[in-house]
Amino acid sequence: MSSGTHPKVVVLMGGPSAEREVSLSSGRECATALRQAGYEVIEVDAGPDLPAQLHKHAPDVVFNALHGRRGEDGCVQGLLEWLGVPYTHSGVLASALAMDKEATKAAFRAEGLPVAESRLASKAEVMAAHAMPPPYVVKPYNEGSSVGVYIVPEGANQPPTLSDDMPEIVMVEAFLPGRELTTTVMGERALTVTDIVTSGWYDYDAKYKTGGSRHVVPAEIPTEIFEACLDYALRAHRALGCRGLTRTDFRWDETKGLDGLVLLETNTQPGMTPTSLAPEQAAKVGISFPDLCRWLVEDASCDR
8 A cells, every 4th residue: 555645435334233342443443543643534334325435435445333233244255345445344255154154163272272062053052052061152153252152160060041043053162261362463463461350250341331340451460371372373373364452361271371362353443432341452552542553554455
């Protein structure tokens, strides 16, 4: 991308997914930061008229601040590839792989990365009887991590009653005790490690709720575990074929040392408010939020 003049950037946000509000927040913050960095910025709430909006605004680059289905599963990426418009974050295949939790685990296993025991099961099967010995987690296998997570505690007598909006096929995953760690990868660089401190069972929604969790960054953990998080996150990023910015989440059972460190998933569209996990890590290594947004625009490309 030419460094002589700033391109026109369309920031895609909102959209129809269950993570719409998070996306709107990310998008507004990124648009503000990009304006501060000197870009011409147009904010677009992604809807059925998205192709017409893109044709109307004729952006040089699309900043993808969408979350959830259609925004981070390869759909909007495919549209932008078709139109030949460079866009931020990962491409079609990497986005689709990372959103499909079973496909993600297959890629991680092939790379020799540790993952939790899991299986896919029908919604009816999960509600009829325990799909695996408690404790375990039930979640959509192709939705953002903040949506539709059921934790079945040890000793639970009954299987969970799933909501009507859960998909017909879900992932049942062994619950892993321990600390929640996360590492951001920016291009080919793993930034640092955050320890997400919560009380009780960890609800993935906590990352979006005020007071739901606090972040210790850099994480106060043994050097061996810290370095392993950096290594595993970069290998996960590469195994899925990602580009731009990703964030990989871990569970670490400190009673087991390195054997207790397990990958949960890689997020190809991390939250992008200044206090979100990925920008917070960037700030800790000296990269301001406007500079992070600028880097993403400069890194934008098409796969083809």
